Amino acid sequence: MVAPIMEPFSFATSNALNFPVNIRIINLEGEETPLLFSTRVDHPEVQHTGSIQSPHSDIYVTVQVWAGSKPLTVPVQTAYKSFRNERRWNEWLSLPIYYSTLPRNAQLAITIWDVSPTGEEGAQGHAVPFGGTTLPIFDKENQVHKGRLKCRVYRHQPADGNDNSTTPAIPNMKKTFSRKSAAEVEDKGSDELELDRMEKLFKKHEMGEIPRIDWLDQLVFRGFEKRGSQAARSSLKATQRQQADSSNPSKLPKDGQETPNGPSSPPLTRSSHQLNVELPKFDFPLVYSDHEYPAPPVSSLQHLSSSQSNIILKPPPEVHYGPGINGLDTDDDGGGQLIRVYDPEVGARDNPAESKHRRLVRSQHRNGILDKDLKPNAKVRDELNLIMSYSPTHTLTPEEKDLIWKFRYHLTKNKKALTKFVKSVNWSDLAESKQAVQVLGRWTDIDVEDALELLGPTFDNSSVRAFAVERLGKSDDHELLLYLLQLVQALKYEHISPQPGHDVSKDSSLARFLISRAVNSLMLGNYFWWYVMVELDDKSPDQGPENMAIYGKVAYDFMVELVKLPGGVEARRTFLRQAEWITMLSEISGKIKESNESMPKRTERVKQFLGDPKNGLVAIEPPLPLPLDPSVEITGVCPEETIVFKSSLHPIKVVFKTTSGRKYPILFKRGDDLRQDQLVIQIIMLMDNLLQKENLDLKLSPYKILATSTSAGLSQFVPSMSFQGIASKFRSNPALAYLKQNNPDSQGPMGLRKETLDTFVKSCAGYCVITYILGVGDRHLDNLLLAPDGHFFHADFGYILGRDPKPFAPAMKLSKEMVDCMGGSNSEHYRQFKQYCFLAYSALRKNSNLILNLFSLMVDANIPDIKLEPDKAVFKVRERFHLELSEEDAIRHLERIMDDNLNALVPVVIDKLHELVQAFRT
Structure with missing residues (x-):
């Protein structure tokens, strides 16, 4: 017998979707009959309600996630909106909970709120419930609802988020109507049942399950709108008849009998409102799946000493049941709902047999008299070498x-x-x-x-x-x-x-x-x-x-x-003098950042401040060691060379005179935490030192950075030009043209001095490998810099450890401009570049323990990208070393990353988009 061939079916599980629950409130449909005079007399406060005074009064909607008859989130509210012709919000609301954390019985409690100056039952201040509806997030097949949905609104009732909700958005026909109303269901089959059938077809059409034919779709939509308006008028007339009947005491419902508006709604108005909402659409069906929390194995836990072996287990946690949930002891027939509670102490408690075994093993070697002469055999030696x-x-x-x-x-x-x-x-x-x-x-x-x-x-x-x-x-x-x-x-x-x-x-x-x-x-x-x-x-x-x-x-x-x-x-x-000097720079930096002056006026203002002899910066006596580099002693500033850069923080370039006769330019920033940049620069300096110990000089020249507080700091200013600026100045092979302009040599390779090209190739290799290991993100042509002598380096380390604000960012930044400057991907210089990358990666892998230990000491340093996941920071760096691979396999893996990045289209698109955004801002 041949087994039937099943069609492939793709789906995703909800516990893997780290995406917040969103819902779009589209509009409110439906009409209601005017209040009877008798109702106005019996309930005079109702006539002041906004929806009674105007059919298009201002109302708003709140949405809240419930589960287990308890709220899981705070309610989220639509923005204020004034209506003219219809009540249409067309607004997306994002709830503070993710699909991955939703339980199976999660549902959205949606309440429409009206305004009344007098208030009434269920009012919250001047807000009274216009109506409510409760929409389950998962359907009967355990799939997430998606696309547009029509939700029945229960007039004058807030949404009931309990498990047995009295305001279901999609009521069950069999339970809602009694036998007496079965004839009414049959009577409405010609219109309303047909409309229900068309709604389901429209849902399939919206989800792409029915092919789109524009001219035919338009005809169907127009016919559906006409039929819908006719059905609405018929429904309104029927409602008016019901309201007239309700004025007759003999026809009023008896005690305990449900009214057409619901079991608890006051018979003030008769209406049939529907709220149109939309839930996010996904490429695949999203099926509910719960998290499993297995108890950790005993072997993965710390050993308990003999003094700790008599730990008494804590009493079981108390479970508080919500409304509508029965405890295990409250139902005699055993129909209560079983609630499982995960107890981590079950796995954390030592196995008594293993604990005793370890104590016996250790006691045999406790005194150490015989252990001093113990030597491992060949097999044990191999095991120990593996552990080491x-x-x-x-x-x-x-x-x-x-x-x-x-x-x-x-x-x-x-x-x-x-x-x-x-x-x-x-x-x-x-x-x-x-x-x-x-x-x-x-x-x-x-x-x-x-x-x-x-x-x-x-x-x-x-x-x-x-x-x-x-x-x-x-x-x-x-x-x-x-x-x-x-x-x-x-x-x-x-x-x-x-x-x-x-x-x-x-x-x-x-x-x-x-x-x-x-x-x-x-x-x-x-x-x-x-x-x-x-x-x-x-x-x-x-x-x-x-x-x-x-x-x-x-x-x-x-x-x-x-x-x-x-x-x-x-x-x-x-x-103390260093602190005073930095305080003065911080003061003037704060003033120019808060001012609304033009850039030339801001620059002139800083020049006047620095040139004022009262501030003591024109001449510094005795010479003062620069905090950024104490080996440099400064004797004063050059106010005329001061520049204020055009950016959100307005960093200031200050040029100092030194005892050696050279000038030392720095950048002072206020309003930015430079500790993350300081850490990256320190690691780059360390890696450069490690590479040079391996006789591998990759011409790295990391600029110095010093954070002087959590919101200010100094950085060395290196004369250079960004790749973006070079590309805007030179059309063809911009990096090579820039280096030729500064280092021409007709006899050299590609018309360039050999030393300059060699410096460029080596520094590119060093920074490519280092930024890959550190997971530096947000790489674009504006933070790739090139000095006139050929030194290539990176700037702005606001994203590390694999974080990147752009989607699908490459693991290594190797731009086309860098490769073109080497002569292309088939040139000898590019092959030499790859060889330098392999040598650097291999040398740094040998020293991976040192780098990992340095990062482990920084987990509590309040570094932004480490603080996000401090327990994973070291593992993210370790992952880039690929220590599980042999050296040959690791180099092959690095080569694949370089080739994939070189041939990928996404990095080029990212650079172009960044260029357009910067041009738009300018």
Whole structure:
């Protein structure tokens, strides 16, 4: 027997759709008969209601998501709108909840609100319910409703969002009408049932299930409109008859009998209103699917010590039932609704058998008498080597931890094994932790990258952190400066008492080390001071008062130690002079940003401010180390060379005279947090240092950036031109034409000096690889810069770790202008460029642990793109290294990314769109 061939069916699940629930309120249809005189006498307050006075009065709509007879969101309201001919809003409302988090019984409670000066039952101030309707988000087939829908409006009733709603938007015919009204259903079949059938066909036509034929569609639409208006008039006449009958007491419904308006609506007016709404359309059917929360396996959890093994489980959580929901004990026939509650402690509790096994294994090797002579065989040695190759983000299994503990003495000769050993120790067990500290003293010298890992938030033991600081003490000032930004952040994980009069050096070995090195080096002290000052300036809730108190205490102790040294008082005065100079720049920057003057007037205003001798910037005596680069001493400004740039923040270019006779231009920005740019530049400098250690000089020249507060900072101004500016100046092969203009050589390759082209190719390769690893986004021709000597570099690092404001952005920015300057994708220079990319990527992969550890120390630094998902920041960088691949496969993967980006159309379209937007703004 041959199985039937099934047609393919594509669908999506709701739990995968991270998109907010939207609904478009289109218009309100329907008419109602005027109030009878008797009704006006019995209910005088009704005649003042807006909808009674005018058939097109101003009303508004609120929408709220309900589930389980409880509201899930706050109501969202349409904007105020004045109606003339019909009540039409045509407005999209976005609700604060995503499809992925919706339960199966979610529904939209839609209430239309009228205005009355007197108010009535169910009123909210002067707003009274005109009518309500409740629309389920999922249909009977568990699919999300989409497209246009007609919702029945229940007059004078707010929407009832309970599970058994009394205001269903699509009522069930069998339950709504009794046997007595069956004849009425048959009578209306000729008109209203036909209209219902046509509505369903129109829905299919709208969703594309029926082919479109324009001339025929127009004829059908006109006929449908005529038939609809006739049906509306017939319905109005029938309603008038019902209203006349209702004035006869003998024909009024008995107690408990439903009225045509609903079970609880007051018989003030008879109407048949419908609200037309529209829900988002999707390419595939969207089927409901719930999240599953499996209990985590025991093997993935931390081991509990013997002192923790007697933890008492908490009592089960109380479940509060909403209206219409029966608890398990409230229904004798067992028909109550079962509610499942996920208890994470079920998975978090240790398996007693495994816990006892681990304690037995550790107790066998607790004293260490025989362990000192233990040596692994070939198979175990391979297992240990595999464990040592794990990245810092890898989680060790209990078996791997036991293996490391067993051969801990043998591993003391392996510098890469220390971090794995520290992770395998149960530090809550006093006997085990005491022996672990003794083993630390026998360990060989470790690398800086491992010392930085031990200073992260996951390592709390003071002896372990002191061991890491001891290793950092062997680094020179130049090497220490590469990690200083992260070491200042690591102070948050130290046990420092913020109490006044308490010496932080007694609490924290890291604070003691940083202060001692900073007071003895102007370069380290300068950056250390400004890094600490920025943390003190951060008053956001993410920082917290505890961290501010810690950094305030560190800054105070730094100054106390500084003035004890010869020349320390003068050094302290230097930091104060730097702060005064930056405060003056910040003051004038704030004034010109708030003024409405033209750019020439703003520039002239800054020039006058800087040239005023009272401000002390024309001549700076004695020379002052520049905070951005303390190796440069400034003697004054050049007011005539000042420029105020045309942008939202109006950065100021200030040119300083230096003791060497050269001029040093900087950019001062106020109103922008430069800490993210500062971090990226620091990582680029570190990567350049790592590449040069591999004898690979890629001519990287990252400009310096220093954040002086959370909303201001300095950056080095490098004379250069953006690719966008070059392209607007030169038509054919703009980058090559620009370099030829500045470095012509008729004997050189492509009429260019060989050194210039070599610098361009190398710097392009370095920045392409580095920006790919860091996931730098928002790359366009305006932030790709080219210096006259051929140095290529990136600017503006507002998006990192894979974030990008543009959809379908490429993973690596390799523009056509860059490749054309090398001679095209088939040229020898482009092949050399790819070779440099492969060498750089391979060299940085070897040092991936260092880069990952630096990012792990920045997870609490309040960096915007790290703060979004701090627990995933390190994993996003690790993903770009592709450490699961061999070196050869990783290089192949990088080559595919480069080729795909070079041949893709999307980057070209993005650059053109950005050019058009910038031209429009100009």
